[in-house]
Amino acid sequence: MNKTLSLPLLLALVLSSCAGAPPYAAQAIEDDAEMTSNVVVADAELFDVVRVGRAGVERVPGSNQLKVMVPIRNIDDEGIQVLVQVSFLDARKNPIGDDTNQQVKLIGPGSTLPVIVMSKFDTAQDWVMRISWNR
Numbered sequence: 001m002n003k004t005l006s007l008p009l010l011l012a013l014v015l016s017s018c019a020g021a022p023p024y025a026a027q028a029i030e031d032d033a034e035m036t037s038n039v040v041v042a043d044a045e046l047f048d049v050v051r052v053g054r055a056g057v058e059r060v061p062g063s064n065q066l067k068v069m070v071p072i073r074n075i076d077d078e079g080i081q082v083l084v085q086v087s088f089l090d091a092r093k094n095p096i097g098d099d100t101n102q103q104v105k106l107i108g109p110g111s112t113l114p115v116i117v118m119s120k121f122d123t124a125q126d127w128v129m130r131i132s133w134n135r
Contacts, residue, residue, distance in 0.1 A: 037128075038126075039070060039128075042130060042133075046080075046132065050082070051075055052071065053071035053112070057127075063122060065122055066119040066125075068118070068129070070114070073113075074107040074108065074111055079108045081104060081107075082133060084102065085099065085101070086100045086128070088120075088127050089124065091126065093128075
């Protein structure tokens with residue numbers, strides 16, 4: 001009986017010693033969703049009802065601006081209102097000061113809406129689209 005009492009006590013002691021004291025190492029930006037995906041959703045509930053298709057990306061002839069088209073689908077049985085904002089980036093995913101305003105998009109139940117945005121500058125090499133609720 002003495003062994004059964006000491007095993008949980010020993011386990012608690014081992015686990016408590018594993019939880020290190022502050023300071024804690026910071027999480028790296030490189031592990032952030034915006035660094036690994038071009039489209040991110042800001043809310044878990046919205047994440048459950050929104051799907052995105054394959055993005056179309058091309059250069060605009062003459063101006064060399066970056067044009068991005070992303071199909072967004074509402075898989076819910078009710079219409080939704082979302083805010084869409086795009087930041088254009090350099091080749092290393094650093095901001096270049098080329099961001100769109102937040103745009104309200106109404107997407108009906110089961111509908112797909114193509115969202116098309118264009119960079120202001122020809123220096124844009126990459127992009128990230130943020131989707132959130134319009135509340």
